[in-house]
Amino acid sequence: xxxxxxxEQGTLRTDGTRVRVDVRMxxxxxxxxxxxAGADLVVDGVAADPSTLRWTMNGRTWRFxxxxxxxxxxxxxxxxxxxxxxxxxxxxxxxxxxGLRLYIPYIVTDHGVLMIDEHGTRTMTAVAA
Amino acid sequence: xxxTPIQGVTLYSFTRAFHAREYDLESLIxxxxxxxxxxxxxxxGFQSLRGFPHVDDAFVERFRxxxxxxxLLPTTLSVNTDIGIRRDRLMTDEELVxxxxxxxxxAARLGFSAARIQIxxxxxxxxxxxxLAERHGITLALEVHAHQHGEEERILRMRDRYERLGSPLLxxxxxxxxxxxxxxxxxxxxxxxxxxxxxxxxxxxxxxxRYAEEGAPAGDEEHGRRFGAFLELGARAGRPDLGxxxxxxxxxxxxxxxxxxxxxxxxxxxxxxGKFFGIDETGEEPSVPVRELVALLVGxxxxxxxxxxxxxxxxxxxxxxxDIIRGVxxxxxxxxxxxxxxxxxxxxxxxxxxxxxxxxPAGVV
Numbered sequence: 001x002x003x004x005x006x007x008e009q010g011t012l013r014t015d016g017t018r019v020r021v022d023v024r025m026x027x028x029x030x031x032x033x034x035x036x037a038g039a040d041l042v043v044d045g046v047a048a049d050p051s052t053l054r055w056t057m058n059g060r061t062w063r064f065x066x067x068x069x070x071x072x073x074x075x076x077x078x079x080x081x082x083x084x085x086x087x088x089x090x091x092x093x094x095x096x097x098x099g100l101r102l103y104i105p106y107i108v109t110d111h112g113v114l115m116i117d118e119h120g121t122r123t124m125t126a127v128a129a
Numbered sequence: 130x131x132x133t134p135i136q137g138v139t140l141y142s143f144t145r146a147f148h149a150r151e152y153d154l155e156s157l158i159x160x161x162x163x164x165x166x167x168x169x170x171x172x173x174g175f176q177s178l179r180g181f182p183h184v185d186d187a188f189v190e191r192f193r194x195x196x197x198x199x200x201l202l203p204t205t206l207s208v209n210t211d212i213g214i215r216r217d218r219l220m221t222d223e224e225l226v227x228x229x230x231x232x233x234x235x236a237a238r239l240g241f242s243a244a245r246i247q248i249x250x251x252x253x254x255x256x257x258x259x260x261l262a263e264r265h266g267i268t269l270a271l272e273v274h275a276h277q278h279g280e281e282e283r284i285l286r287m288r289d290r291y292e293r294l295g296s297p298l299l300x301x302x303x304x305x306x307x308x309x310x311x312x313x314x315x316x317x318x319x320x321x322x323x324x325x326x327x328x329x330x331x332x333x334x335x336x337x338x339r340y341a342e343e344g345a346p347a348g349d350e351e352h353g354r355r356f357g358a359f360l361e362l363g364a365r366a367g368r369p370d371l372g373x374x375x376x377x378x379x380x381x382x383x384x385x386x387x388x389x390x391x392x393x394x395x396x397x398x399x400x401x402x403g404k405f406f407g408i409d410e411t412g413e414e415p416s417v418p419v420r421e422l423v424a425l426l427v428g429x430x431x432x433x434x435x436x437x438x439x440x441x442x443x444x445x446x447x448x449x450x451x452d453i454i455r456g457v458x459x460x461x462x463x464x465x466x467x468x469x470x471x472x473x474x475x476x477x478x479x480x481x482x483x484x485x486x487x488x489x490p491a492g493v494v
Contacts, residue, residue, distance in 0.1 A: 005148070105214040
């Protein structure tokens with residue numbers, strides 16, 4: 001669902017050791033931070049170490065393990081979140097892949113609360129930040 | 130007496146444009162009014178309203194002024210029953226009731242006459258919400274959405290509770306996606322564009338038709354079995370990603386129940402999602418029997434709202450949603466005329482009709 005827009009074009013930034021990219025909601029409505037199950041950030045085939053990933057939305061930055069209890073912090077569908085991780089990336093053109101797993105809190109199946117697993121890939125130009 | 134359903138639209142139909150920031154809430158509502166797609170207006174709180182369920186008084190005032198200026202009728206606010214919001218466990222009935230309260234209160238403050246609620250609410254939980262609905266004079270309309278349908282066990286249990294409680298404020302939202310007659314051609318085209326291997330989609334369409342002939346799933350177990358069969362088709366074709374997509378769409382969007390299945394709950398229908406997926410070159414909707422559904426409602430004396438709900442946007446990124454809504458509303462109006470009645474398109478007529486149908490004017494705070 002709207003996974004074609006998962007990565008926002010023109011948003012890849014690097015400081016040489018960490019990279020950041022804007023991520024858009026792949027669902028039709030706002031979801032709380034507790035629904036964000038996990039993410040992957042891969043540049044030119046190299047995945048950022050999951051322990052270095054950070055998630056920024058509504059002006060606050062979290063580690064992923066801090067998100068599950070946050071049931072009152074909402075990600076609005078017109079807002080981008082920022083996914084950031086440790087990767088040595090130089091300015092210039094790169095292939096960026098993002099994976100994002102989201103729980104859909106009102107859909108419960110035999111296997112528990114529905115989780116969607118969305119992926120996006122874009123060729124992007126990193127700018128120094 | 131023949132019903133005169135109210136023409137309208139849900140902003141959910143324009144998810145793609147709103148998500149792309151082509152519109153903000155105000156400009157989207159202005160476009161709907163300018164295109165004459167109302168007077169009925171529905172929206173999803175968690176989609177359209179930043180900060181939902183909390184909105185401040187200044188926003189409420191601006192929203193009501195906009196609706197008045199454009200002469201629209203806010204019919205239903207779709208609220209969500211997020212039973213799985215916590216990671217450690219599902220919410221209890223008590224917690225769910227508390228979770229629904231601010232959403233329903235916001236619906237009333239914004240001037241909606243009804244709130245669409247969802248299946249995770251048990252009959253006991255809905256009963257617990259009734260005093261709140263009475264306080265605000267707002268109808269609670271539980272959505273019957275594929276894979277549920279009018280003869281499904283959970284829906285019938287809810288209907289029996291409604292019958293016992295006898296409140297005019299409790300009813301159902303009928304979603305036409307429960308009674309479709311086939312896959313949308315635009316969905317088949319979209320799978321082709323995504324490189325579906327030869328035969329996979331044809332096989333899925335055949336499987337869907339076989340299930341449709343067997344009848345709608347009687348309960349969650351049968352639903353799960355069918356879901357798994359579509360997953361397997363994708364896996365066997367080497368495209369598990371398309372298998373998941375097919376399973377979700379085939380069982381959750383294209384419900385195979387017979388139109389007559391609605392008769393079990395027809396007297397309790399308080400709102401309608403005129404779910405559809407596209408309009409073909411003859412001007413008709415090939416996968417949803419829109420004409421028969423409008424005739425059924427007219428014949429039952431239904432004079433509440435039909436929110437045209439375009440769902441083809443998930444996969445159709447090449448057609449304009451506004452044109453498609455215009456197309457389906459023309460089919461609805463023509464069907465109402467064929468049934469010896471008409472759809473209401475003036476706001477004044479619609480307002481009076483909705484108040485009569487629901488037994489109360491718009492909600493109060």
